């Protein structure tokens with residue numbers, strides 16, 4: 001039977017507040033038949049659920065496209081709801097019935113749609129202090145006959161809201177994190193059911209959030225502004241067609257309440273004695289509350305929400321530990337980003353103090369020492385709750401979030417019981433897409449650790465860690481992007497963040513090391529104040545004037561996020577619009593590299609590249625040997641996260657790394673241009689790429705496969721980026737293998753080349769070395785951390801050293817990028833760039849190591865792809881599944897004679913290079929070889 005389902009609009013399920021002029025529609029085709037391709041579709045869009053009022057009807061369209069179908073009906077209006085459904089035909093002559101209907105609602109498309117005023121609850125703020133959260137309220141009347149109510153809300157800071165005492169939404173950390181001065185998201189909620197005829201109350205609480213709370217490694221505050229503000233309007237639509245609005249204005253009232261501090265990093269202070277019972281309900285006496293200030297403010301830069309909401313997800317119960325130093329510690333068993341929901345009972349005025357940390361020290365005591373990279377830790381990941389003293393009290397934060405597995409119960413009025421505490425993981429609620437399991441349980445734990453580091457660091461923006469810095473480090477995001485896409489649907493998450501990357505890109509094309517930047521200030525006044533106060537000699541480096549690049553920005557491998565992430569998304573989701581949206585940003589970065597490469601570095605001026613010309617151009621012009629770079633970053637034998645060392649090491653200059661990325665991103669840009677039909681640009685950048693490659697080979701790659709800097713990482717990079725001349729390629733791989741063997745099957749890569757090391761070894765004749773590296777358990781290796789009890793990926797290969805000493809964050813996903821190899825190497829599920837988004841993909845499994853079986857599933861845009869293998873006494877059994885409306889080229893390790901075993905089912909089978917190769921359409925298959 002042919003069916004169609006999983007309808008999505010702009011990658012989201014029934015979203016409200018869409019501001020795309022032609023929303024992207026997508027669906028999946030399901031069939032019990034094999035070899036099914038969609039041959040035609042028919043989409044209908046309507047203003048009503050019964051489809052009596054069609055506004056767009058495509059009729060039958062001959063096409064196998066089932067993703068990124070652009071709505072092409074009449075222009076849509078603000079807050080308009082559109083229902084849509086689809087039916088399809090397939091190559092077996094079957095016709096489906098219409099799908100269940102999906103819907104989307106348009107956002108506020110024009111600034112004039114905003115009738116509300118920005119309101120500021122605070123008259124004055126103490127700039128350097130932690131500030132109490134303002135509470136805001138407004139009562140209003142709802143008439144009889146309400147049929148539809150929408151709340152359109154945003155804030156400078158964070159907001160949460162209530163209607164008649166009930167939480168208005170389960171979305172957290174709204175309005176999200178963007179480059180606020182350029183792009184500030186608003187959310188639209190369906191609140192019809194929360195309203196009642198007669199008197200109603202809207203209640204709002206504002207938090208400091210990213211706007212003015214601690215951000216980045218240095219926990220600097222007031223990054224975007226000093227004062228919090230709220231903007232919101234309720235639309236009330238009645239059955240007679242009339243519409244009324246309740247808009248934020250000077251009539252809203254405000255007061256401080258029990259939430260005296262709510263800093264995202266430092267944590268909470270909540271005094272439950274400051275009772276405001278009923279403040280968010282109608283009829284509350286707010287005579288002591290003050291009037292808010294209605295601020296005349298520009299309403300530009302407001303955009304509809306682009307990504308999935310942040311929500312409370314998995315929960316964990318603790319075991320209660322009594323540690324050697326006499327403290328009581330809760331162990332939740334899993335390192336997460338989130339908070340603790342607690343129940344407590346005691347006398348009024350007594351304290352509960354919880355401090356959140358990632359690990360115990362070598363003596364088994366609670367510690368934060370591993371996170372104290374930028375000086376001593378005070379006010380960090382701490383919740384202080386002062387009891388009201390009336391029976392059982394509940395508390396959980398709302399505007400703060402912590403990275404932790406352990407919680408030190410520093411103060412508590414009674415006996416600490418496990419059942420009174422629940423840890424809640426919080427992250428952007430992305431759909432889980434990939435699973436991998438195999439016979440080595442340590443690898444399965446590695447998968448879990450990597451996924452948990454993703455969850456812990458995908459809260460609104462991709463961060464390095466959920467503790468020390470919580471910054472959108474572009475390099476980390478870039479190296480992990482492909483793995484992230486294996487685990488979860490990250491399209492809209494990255495799409496939103498890439499728009500911020502582009503909007504913060506400097507005028508010369510350079511890209512920030514963090515996005516939104518937390519290296520620089522956005523708030524000019526605060527920057528001026530801070531510059532005057534701060535005598536730090538690194539000030540100019542660390543805190544540039546707003547809008548200008550810091551010396552730490554514009555690094556190769558980090559700025560390349562501008563190119564690599566859009567390209568990876570295109571590969572995985574097949575949606576060309578991401579390339580269209582990001583092309584100018586990607587090109588500006590690539591051009592910035594070209595200009596930087598042409599600048600001469602006096603230090604190298606006697607070297608041959610500065611003497612030699614090719615085609616009339618100086619070779620050195622194609623070597624990027626200027627400006628600061630983070631380099632490979634955190635190789636196993638390097639100093640841990642030492643900025644001073646990074647800067648003094650060749651003054652932060654890494655010509656081999658920078659030139660390799662210059663080449664790679666130039667080539668990807670050429671490919672992007674060719675996809676977009678910009679053929680002249682494609683040609684120009686392809687030519688430039690070839691030139692950089694030639695120079696790279698001439699000056700960095702020796703015939704014996706030694707890259708100038710004879711270490712593992714450059715060899716990995718050279719192979720992964722396809723930079724080695726054909727004649728040198730195998731030598732580069734051989735040298736890499738030699739180095740790995742010489743290090744007794746240990747890796748020595750850092751952030752940048754760890755994602756690729758196993759791929760390049762396996763692809764260049766060393767699959768067994770790849771497997772041995774993967775399965776290595778002694779330090780440094782992935783499974784070293786696993787066998788030392790890690791539940792997330794560590795920042796350093798030696799997060800917990802064999803002697804128990806601690807280094808760095810224990811929740812940094814970068815090294816977890818190896819998991820891409822499990823999906824695309826071991827299970828062999830690989831997208832193809834000419835038929836992206838898994839429309840036509842490859843299945844090329846790799847049997848090896850101690851594994852007796854391995855299997856992956858991946859929810860692709862067409863449905864579930866599956867690939868697994870099982871070693872048997874007779875050989876290997878492969879099983880794989882291909883979803884309807886997609887096809888795969890299957891490449892199974894085998895011998896020429898094996899052709900016979902599959903030729904009945906796959907007549908086009910051929911043998912090449914140790915593989916039997918055939919094309920397969922949708923269906924489930926098992927092949928024993």
Ligand code: RAM
Pocket residue numbers: 217464465469473475476630633641812
């Ligand atoms: C560290 C961050 C991040 C890395 C940069 C260079 O402090 O944690 O992971 O990308 O520095």
